[in-house]
Amino acid sequence: MNQDHHHRLGSDIGLSCLMKTFHYPRTNRMSIALATVWSFADREDGAFAHQLLDDARRLLASDLPGPELSVLWRAGTFGDFDLEACGIEGRQWLTWIEEIAEYRITWNVGNAPAPVDPPPARGLGEAVLGEIALVAQDLESATAGHAYAAVSGVVPALRRVVAEVDPNLGFRLLLRVLKSYSVVIDPERVEAYRALATPLGLEKEVVEDGDFNVRRD
Structure with a gap:
């Protein structure tokens, strides 16, 4: 990174x-x-x-x-x-x-960009995959069933990015899709995302930008 x-x-x-x-x-x-x-x-x-x-x-x-x-x-x-x-x-x-x-x-x-750094450790990938699993049903329903922005296969694609490409990128794409489709998430998920941001090499502002649709009971 x-x-x-x-x-x-x-x-x-x-x-x-x-x-x-x-x-x-x-x-x-x-x-x-x-x-x-x-x-x-x-x-x-x-x-x-x-x-x-x-x-x-x-x-x-x-x-x-x-x-x-x-x-x-x-x-x-x-x-x-x-x-x-x-x-x-x-x-x-x-x-x-x-x-x-x-x-x-x-x-x-005036010169070529530096080589890409290796992706984070595998353990972080497993943590991101766990977060995808927790919202998978709601995320697939929100994306595949949307009235005018429907798209199918989002969850499997996110899993492949995390497992095969880069957990950091997969995590950022997960957050982006959740925000784009205003998927309702629990406050506990936001806390979990904050906890994952730092070891993934990200600023916490990636999570704390005010765009999540957080459940308010």
């Missing part, structure tokens, strides 16, 4: 943070989508590009197929930029994100 850049970025980082920038009004225009990625990568004099590049490269190096990556993108953005409507799939979209982020970094510092 590029911690020197990470601590400058606020509540979220990388691909999960990019997803949040795609919001109403919806667009199916590729030119607007690519401009949004470039604007994101340019934040903080290019600091946002580093984690974005790491996330894209990790996913592209994995065995997750394009349709499964499209599922994650649609869920994380609440369908506000529809890859299918533009005639592309997840791997192509991530390749363009990778190219934009890499170019922004090399343009800024």
